[in-house]
Amino acid sequence: MILFVQTAFLGDLLLSIPTLRALKVQYPDKKIHLVCRKGLGKVLLHLGVVDEVFDQFKKTKPSLQEWRALFKNRSYDLLICPHESLRSKWMSALVKAKKKIGYRSVLGNFVFDVMEERPMQWPEALRQLFLIRALAPELAQRFLELPKVFQIFHTIPDWASMNLYSLKEKRAVREKFFSDYNLDTQKPLIAIAPGSVWPTKRWTSEGFTDVAKHFIDKQHQVVIIGSPDEKSIADAIAEKVPRALNLCGKTALTELTSVLAACDLLIGNDSGSMHLAAVVSTPAVSIFGPTILEFGYQPWMDHFQLIEERGLKCRPCSSHGGKVCPIGTHECMKMIHSSRIISASETLLAIK
Ligand code: SF4
Numbered sequence: 165m166i167l168f169v170q171t172a173f174l175g176d177l178l179l180s181i182p183t184l185r186a187l188k189v190q191y192p193d194k195k196i197h198l199v200c201r202k203g204l205g206k207v208l209l210h211l212g213v214v215d216e217v218f219d220q221f222k223k224t225k226p227s228l229q230e231w232r233a234l235f236k237n238r239s240y241d242l243l244i245c246p247h248e249s250l251r252s253k254w255m256s257a258l259v260k261a262k263k264k265i266g267y268r269s270v271l272g273n274f275v276f277d278v279m280e281e282r283p284m285q286w287p288e289a290l291r292q293l294f295l296i297r298a299l300a301p302e303l304a305q306r307f308l309e310l311p312k313v314f315q316i317f318h319t320i321p322d323w324a325s326m327n328l329y330s331l332k333e334k335r336a337v338r339e340k341f342f343s344d345y346n347l348d349t350q351k352p353l354i355a356i357a358p359g360s361v362w363p364t365k366r367w368t369s370e371g372f373t374d375v376a377k378h379f380i381d382k383q384h385q386v387v388i389i390g391s392p393d394e395k396s397i398a399d400a401i402a403e404k405v406p407r408a409l410n411l412c413g414k415t416a417l418t419e420l421t422s423v424l425a426a427c428d429l430l431i432g433n434d435s436g437s438m439h440l441a442a443v444v445s446t447p448a449v450s451i452f453g454p455t456i457l458e459f460g461y462q463p464w465m466d467h468f469q470l471i472e473e474r475g476l477k478c479r480p481c482s483s484h485g486g487k488v489c490p491i492g493t494h495e496c497m498k499m500i501h502s503s504r505i506i507s508a509s510e511t512l513l514a515i516k
Contacts, residue, residue, distance in 0.1 A: 166196045169245040174436030181326040183292045184213040190300045207417040235259045246292040288460040327445040341426035353385045357432030359394030362485030367451045367497050374502035376405040447512040453496035456480045469508035473499045
């Protein structure tokens, strides 16, 4: 059995998919268990990349007591921890496993048997995959062939892809979704995801409203998506665009995966929805504000358009976004005009 410890937010967890897939290929007979944040595991179970998930805790992450109870009578062949927090490391130390793998750090010396440098020159999906390169010789070879300095990946290598839906599966999901919601199969369907865990990473409500109106006026179909925490943001848009289908807060993550699979395009922030779109190979227009692609969290898909305000000296201001803009202007988002989003969306919609 293999234990994968990843208690980061949804986006990072989804970016673990290439690593989990590679583990499945390398160890087809071993069960993969995943520990992740509360309520996030089911989607990976549904996607078939893990066999069991531990994600039912009192708070978002397991307490020491819950962790002890969970792993007291379990032992693993392999533990892999791509999450760099002190907490994840010392919790990994408490699990019985023949071999433990994590990134190099001072505390890591006391926890892991195998440590790798975190290769910051590559996007996060590759950084995580790099952790297990010693387990799969052909993987180690692939990394030798990658560029040595940072670059945006516009074509995702098959061996590192997080796309889990074939065209046939996408078509079937789309047919069912269109039929369930009585949508017109002749018109494109665009998902709008206006939320993000971090308020500074959210583009403006007015901007999303303009974009939604534009596409509704163009006889396209729009669905607004997001988590229950993002409902007020979605409702404000839906109120002004009543012909949009508002599913925000009404879909569990597994259903949200199907909604995205049914869509022709996602328009959203640098958020979990963007990474979920990569899982189902739905193109995305991604709006970046306080964060930049160089941090490694690019949409891990072949077809995406990045929208950002390049000239701002204050960017980036935080590694993952923050609750409030440190200079009080939030111009990294406010300066982005809806015409740029519309134009990028039309470019992606034109790709068939
Ligand atoms: S400091 Fe700049 S990059 Fe950061 S949130 Fe404010 S406007 Fe955006």
